Amino acid sequence: MSLHLYNTLTRRVEPFAPLDPACPTMYVCGPTVYNYVHIGNARPYTVFGVLADLLRRRYGALKYARNITDVDDKINAAAREQGVPISAITDRFAAAYREDMAALGIAAPDVEPAATAHIAPIIAMIERLIASGHAYAAEGHVLFAIDSFEGYGKLSRRDPEDMLAGARVEVAPYKRDPGDFVLWKPSTDELPGWESPWGRGRPGWHIECSAMAEAHLGDTIDIHAGGVDLQFPHHENEIAQSECAHGGRPFARYWLHNGMLTFAGTKMSKSLGNIEKIHDLVRAHPPEALRYALLSAHYRQPLDWSESLIEQSVRTLDRLYGTLRDLGTIEVAPAIPASIEAALDDDLNTPAALAEIARIAGEARKGVDTSERERLKRELLGAGLALGLLQQTPAAWFGRGASNDDDARIQALIDERITAKKVRDFARADAIRDQLAGEGILLEDTPQGVRWKRA
Structure with missing residues (x-):
């Protein structure tokens, strides 16, 4: 097309x-x-x-x-x-x-x-x-x-x-x-x-x-x-x-x-006090999540802007970056899938393109064959590239606002917890999980390993 x-x-x-x-x-x-x-x-x-x-x-x-x-x-x-x-x-x-x-x-x-x-x-x-x-x-x-x-x-x-x-x-x-x-x-x-x-x-x-x-x-x-x-x-x-x-x-x-942005169905207006400046938003939220939110509705339609929309965008990007992390550190060149190009050819249908990104990520999470996982990683990165998304490393996304030293400390604790579980020291493993949870670090045990993110 x-x-x-x-x-x-x-x-x-x-x-x-x-x-x-x-x-x-x-x-x-x-x-x-x-x-x-x-x-x-x-x-x-x-x-x-x-x-x-x-x-x-x-x-x-x-x-x-x-x-x-x-x-x-x-x-x-x-x-x-x-x-x-x-x-x-x-x-x-x-x-x-x-x-x-x-x-x-x-x-x-x-x-x-x-x-x-x-x-x-x-x-x-x-x-x-x-x-x-x-x-x-x-x-x-x-x-x-x-x-x-x-x-x-x-x-x-x-x-x-x-x-x-x-x-x-x-x-x-x-x-x-x-x-x-x-x-x-x-x-x-x-x-x-x-x-x-x-x-x-x-x-x-x-x-x-x-x-x-x-x-x-x-x-x-x-x-x-x-x-x-x-x-x-x-x-x-x-x-x-x-x-x-x-x-x-x-x-x-x-x-x-x-189309215009609305707030709870109401047009943005200075008199109503519902103007949100980008200068403030990019300091309060991950900028990539704001971008994702802006692309989440078809451009010709109104888009209702809210904190819940931003939070949903953050959660979606958490899943997508988690998928990229699970696909491993092997370097691959992004390849924009034909299905993404087809969605954009259809009057810039970004919601369809985002749905296709989710589909590719879902397929990648099920993949076990190395060559298949590499192909899907190329497609996921390429799909993101077409929309200006997923171009950070997973470490940068999950470590936003944190120093590299803090990332290393967190990973060291996670590694220690993995070792504790292997030697059946479950008390220590639970203590580490509780410590990280207290710092706002959430752990998720998956077949591909332990994922972590900041709450």
Whole structure:
């Protein structure tokens, strides 16, 4: 089976065929860096990172851009509150974002464009839109005229009146139509700004992504992805301004949108106090378990985030790493099974891929033949590789947060307990088990030997 993806634009699953088979292109909307990113932000970067790896395996190359928005009203407010330039805010939180992504096993994109580094291309695109009659200047602003683009609304499938009613749209006297959106806005002296043909100002949010995608990936890109909350107005507006700036050429051929994270069925909201920052989560839980949890539901469906989901992910990884430990220390090269590729080819069906990992592990636990166990270890490692899982050693997983010296001490006690049992000194064996249990070390006697983990 070839790769098939659900295209929001057409509302159907379609076979993927890039414009250039030698190097597909993909753009994913990145964060606005004014604070630590929350776990909901990580879902698109996790799942579309899996897609990026799949595309590289399939086509041999990929140009993947994931931007950083580093000029925005929220950034301005944070900088003003702290009395610092916006770069002090954006540099700090962009670095924290990269650190959090690395902790979750999310690889950096090929290109990470920042809005403030693309002011000239942004201004040039706006000038083209004005020249072609799709935008107009008014009172220091430049606005896109939505009635100039016949296809406006084709992504979200809403008519302009419904879109206006369902969005936070600023109604201003300088707008020809209430739905017209800002491409450029004036900056007062205390706000960041750049010189332009319309006076000192700064770009609107939507035009930034269009200009950055054009600068690094060309007029038409293969895949544009992001959260479903960006479908309107952000992605709708990107389509309008990009296609009008490019003489009607398609902006993106496949649109992918991931579902939102919820907490007990409720949307994440600062007002409800249910925002969980990755910066805190990776310090409280094994980051790989967070990654597993993010992949546990199909990307297009909502994912209910909870402590129990994280705990279940930890327990699952305990079993998988325990299986790898029982398969022995022999070095094998990972081999991604065809069944894993088939699951991912089916619109990135990560739950099916995780179920296949569990099946392979179950088969491996029953294996007795050495060559069969080596094959299954290769497949288990390869299956994990395709999802960014199981790439630690079992010792590193089970010893997370502990020093190598402590691991050695624990193993020495386990070895002593094994010897005590062999000589029928059951009192000593039980005492060692109780000692380790008191330290939070749980032992499990299996046909393959003794497993241990921290509770």
